[in-house]
Each structure stands twice: as C-alpha cells, then as structure tokens.
Amino acid sequence: MELQQLRYVVAVAETSNFTRAAERCQVVQSALSHQIASLERELGARLFERTSRRVWLTPAGEAFLPAARECLEAADRARAEVAAASGEVRGRLAVGAIPTVAAVDLPVVLKEFRRRHPRVHITLTSAGSDDLTEQVRKGGVDVAFLGLPTRVEPRAVQSRRLARGELVAVVSPDHHLTDAEMDLRSLQGEPFVDFRAGHAGRAQSDEAFAAAGVRRDVAFEVSSADFMADLVRQGLGVGMLPAAYAPRFHDLRIIRLRDAPERVEYLVWGAHPSPAATAFLELVDHGTGQARDRPDPDGPAG
Template identity: 85%
Template sequence: MELQQLRYVVAVAETSNFTRAAERCRVVQSALSHQIAGLERELGARLFDRTSRRVRLTPAGEAFLPAARECLEAADRARAEVAAAGGEIRGRLAVGAIPTVAAVNLPVALRDYRLRHPRVHITLTSEGSTDLIERVRQGTVDVAFLGLPTRVEPKGVQSRRLGGGELVAVVAPDYHLTDHEVDLQSLADEPFIDFRSGAAGRAQSDEAFAAAGVRREVPFEVSSAELMVDLVRQCLGVGMLPAAYAPRFPDLRVIRLRNAPARVEHLIWGNRPSPAATAFLDLLRADHAEEVVA
C-alpha cells in the first residue's frame, strides 16, 4: 500500500469521478485507475462502484476513506515536522472565521503570514462558530476565529479570548427610526434581519431580547453579514452587528443600544497544532501583544 494510492482514492471519493480525480492528481486516468485496482486487489475488496454515469464508494470504501485521510495527514505532518526541525515552515494551514470577525485584521494577518512562510499552502473558510468548533475538533480546520455569547466557552479545543464587544442596530438611511440610541424594548415592533435560529451569531441577540422581556419578529434569516446588510439597505428591517464591525458599512445608520447584546471573540486551535498552525498562532500572539501595549 502506497501513499500515492491513498491520494488517488481520496481524490476519486471527493470528486466522484475518475477523470476529475486524475486531473486533480495530475496523472493520466489510466494510471490512476490501475493504481486503485491494484490497491483493491491487495485489500481484497472493491472500494468504488463504477457505472457509466457515476462513481460512489462501496461500504468497504466508506470504511477505508477515513483511515486513508489519516495516513495522508500523518505523512504531511511528518514532512512538516522534519522541515520545521531544519528551520523551515511548510505544509498546510486551514483557517476558519466567522463573517464578522473584528478583533483581528484577518486579511493583514494572512498576508503577513504568507510573506514569512511562503512554503505553506493557506486556505480560508467562512462558517458559523458552532460549525468551526466542530471542524477544529475533527482536524479539518487548524485555527479558527469565533464569536460567542459572553456566557459560552468553546469546548474540546484550545482557545484564547481576543476581546469582547456590544452589538448595535443598523438601519437604512431612510428607515423610519430616527433616534441615535434606544433600548431593546423600543424595538419590539420592528422586523429584524438576523442569523438563522440556533446559530451562535443569533443566540447573543435572542438572549438579550429575552432578558429584556421583549418578543421580536425575525422574518429574514441569513447566513452572512453581507446578505443582512443588503436586506437592511432595502428597508426590510433592523439588522444587528458587532459595534466594531458595523463601520465597514458607512452607508448604514448605527443605533446604539442601552441594554445591548454582547459577544466575545475567541481564537481556537487543536490540541496538537502543526508547525504551520503554531507559526500562525505565534504571529497572532505577537501582533495582539503589540496592540495591547499600544
């Protein structure tokens, strides 16, 4: 059993197509098919059901795939550890972030990291906090930036608080609300545009309104801050954004809240960070320390 065979299996499983898998692995399809057939003979089981229309994993393939990924990840980590021992950071860095991260200037941090460690392959995904915690637990994301209600701490991962802040209401310039500061009770009759129910980005608002004894309507549930802002611009309702993030949309009016919802941003990582992840954590720690001193 060879690592290359494992890479081919993973590529076919992820693309559900031998041709696309061969293109991803930069080999001719016949060579990829030959290698997978040899592996199946060695294992004594077929890994894929092949038809003229699709390719899918067999039960044996479903059982084999997680172990194949673990082997490839272990091999990549071994190479990265050897390189790090020689003073070179290489490998991969998978970063995750909520759409409204504000405690860190993430684009600048990624730029600085790439300049320092050009041999590292960086990827970025944007998801909700709950999903990112799970992905860090599983090891598919190395480092992530979250926003959670003040009473919540991420579990099953290493973490560090980056800072907290209150939320503000945002409305279109011609929205009928004219006050610059209100309490939550005065917004009880307004339609709201917020993240989906159950998401961490929604929980902080729901808890604050519940504590204030306010029942609100949320007819528009969104998965991104950009869509929330687009709907707010159309006067469809009131949006809720972190106070440090709202200035990115200068065309909207900001309404301060006397009993505002609050959140805390967290940096999380796995229990055994790779050399690439450790280097990113070191960069963030140094930059954050400079901000605190300043």
C-alpha cells in the same frame, strides 16, 4: 500499500471519476487505475464500483476512505515537522472564521502569514461558531475565529479570548428611528434582520431581548452580514451587528444601545497544532492585524 495509492483512492472518491482523478494527480488514467487495482488485490476487496457513467465507493471503500485520509494527513504532518525542525514552515493551514470577525483584521493577518511562510497552502472557510468548533475538533480546520455569547465558552478545543464587545443596531439612512442611542425596549415592534435561529451569532441578541422583556419579530434570517446590510439598506428591518464591525457599512446609521447584547470573540485550535497552525497562532498573538476593538477585560483563556 503506498501513499500514492492512497492519494489515488481519495482523488477518485472525491471526483467520482477516474479521468478527473488522474488529471488531479497529474498521471495518466491507466497508471491510476493500475495502482488502485493493485491495492484492491492487496486488500482482498474492491474499493469502487463503476459503470460507463458513474463511479462509487463500495462498503469496503467507505470503510477504507477515512483511514486513507488520516494516513495522508499524517504523512503531510511528518513532512511539515521535519521542515519546521530545519526552520521552514510548510504544509497546509485551514482557517475558519465567522463572517463578522472584528477583533483582528483577518485579511491583513492572512497576507502577512503568506509573506512569512510562502510554502504553506492556506484555505479559509466562513461559517457559524458552532460549525467551526466542530470542524476544529474533527481536524478539518486548524484554527478558527468564533463569536459567542458571554455565558458560553468553546468546548473540547484550545482557546484564547481575543476581545469582548457590544452589538449595535443598524438601520437604513431614512429610517424613522432617529435617536443615536436608545434601549432595547425602544425597538419593540420593529421588524428585524438577523442570523438564523440557533446560531451563536443570533443567540446574544435573543438572550439580551429576552432579558429586557422584549419580544421581537425576526422577519428575515440571513447567513452573512453583507446580506443583512442589503436588507437593512432597503428599510426591511433593523439589523444587529458588532460595534467594531458595523462601521464597514458606511451608508447605514448606527444606533448605540444602553443595554446592548455582548459577545466574546475567541481564537480556537486543536490539541496538537501543526507547525503552520503554531506559526499562525504566534502571529495573531503578536498583534498583527489587530483591529481597534475593546479589549477583553477578563484576559486570555485556554
């Protein structure tokens, strides 16, 4: 069994097509098909079923695929470790981030990391904190930036607090609410635009309004801050955003809240970070791309 054969299997599984898999692997289709057939003979089981229109994994292939991916990841990790021992960082770095990262200027961090480590292939995934934590646990994401309610801490991952900050309300320029500061009770009866129920990005607002004894109507649920801003801009509701993030939307008015919801931003990573992930953690730790935000008074955790 050879690593190249495993790469061919993964490529066919991900493309569901031998021709596209061969193109991805930069080999002729006959060579790819021959190597997979050779591997199937060695294993004593067919990994794929195919017709003229479709390719799919057999039960044996479904069982084989996760182990094949693990072997390839281990091989890539071994190469990266050898390179790191020689002073060069290479390999892959999968970064995850919530849409409203405010503790660091993430584009600046990614640009500086690529400048320092051009041999590392970087990818970025945007998702909710719960989803990103699970991806870090499973190894699909190497490092992730989360935003959690103050009562919650990341579980089953390594973590460090980056910043603790308040949320503010944002409204359209011509909104009838004109005060620059108010309490949550003053917002009762207003329609809201917020993240989906059950997500960490929504929880801190829900908990703060509940603690204030305020029932609110979240009329519009969104998955991104940009979409929230678009709806708020049209006067469809009041939005809730981190105080350090809201000023990006220059045309929205910001209302400070005396009993504001709070959140803590974390940087999280797995138990055994790769050389690329370690280099990224060190870069963030040294303050590259640090945003102007209220520092976390509780200090680092992990």
